[in-house]
Amino acid sequence: MTTKDERLDFLQEMHDVRRIRRPNRADVKAPRELTPGHLERQRAALDQPRRDTNPLTADAVELLTAHDILSWQRPGIQHGVFRKLRQGQYPIEARLDLHRMTVDEARREVYGFVQDCVRYGVRSVLVLHGKGERNPDKIAQLKSYLAKWLPELDDVLAFHSAQKHHGGTGAVYVMIRKSDLKKQLNREAHGGD
Template sequence: MTSKDERLIFLEQMKDVRRIRRPNRAEVSTPRELTPGHLERQRSAVDSPLRDANPLTAADVDPLTAHDILSWQRPGVQHGVFRKLRLGHYPIEARLDLHRMTVETARREVFRFIRDCVHYGLRSVIILHGKGERNPDGIAQLKSYLAKWLPELEDVLAFHSAQKHHGGTGAVYVMVRKGDQQKQRNRELHGAR
């Protein structure tokens, strides 16, 4: 069969087909009446506003300067472990850079970052907050908030300002608790005690 024969067969098959006269567009007009579903969703949104699951407070904080050292450990963290963290001897498994973020954005990012570290089993991380040296008042705003936020997170075991080669007082090492999967893996490897 030649291409001419195929074309004739095609035209014969399509002889009753007519062009659609309407434009090929969906009608997207909004309904003018509120349905019971609309009213219920509105009532629900007003009655129960979104709850912020982030426990980090945005309240007043003690102002810190560029050269203030951040240092904190939860009771029960061994002194040798804290010393290794302070000296930067643990490998940095993840980093979060807060430079140029607003306080509210940084608040969300710190909460999300620590939660993700626990989920993925990351234990030793660094947060770069900057020194605030360019601020005319000399206050390191993000650093001040971070010093308040980190102890508020149960998953944070300890933190300390970084060594000079990792950003010095413009960054902080953070030790994160083991996630449930990591704890279970350790129990299996070393036996339940």
């Protein structure tokens, strides 16, 4: 709290201060001139569209229906391991829901999801793709593309349509390979070379 004398001292010190009057509008300056380097970078960006590094095919695929079962395994996967996957006996460590996505959106999501699974050591996942039963032609479009995409990814070891309680033919169990780091840690822990 200020005293009367302090207030009077302040007013005396400020007696010749005047308010700055500014127009009530924005101070707009002309844009800077673009340098030749800036123009060249713009031209190069327009000439070379961003390269798509996603290996998943965007071409036409064999169309599947709601009740088609997805099943695939890479050579060398043990029968018992694939059977456990098929029966949903591995814990589901992550899920990806593709419902209401376009094919292009799903393509990006599947690719990124599998990469993330490898990076974080996630081995057993569930991908929900839907059955396509509401489509007038009864074609399960995302399911059809997923059946094509998963074998194209080296990190996918096997997949199979899910058990009924996990979505049945509207979902798929996917087994992901171990990351190189996990393999190394496993070898060190168990004394392997």
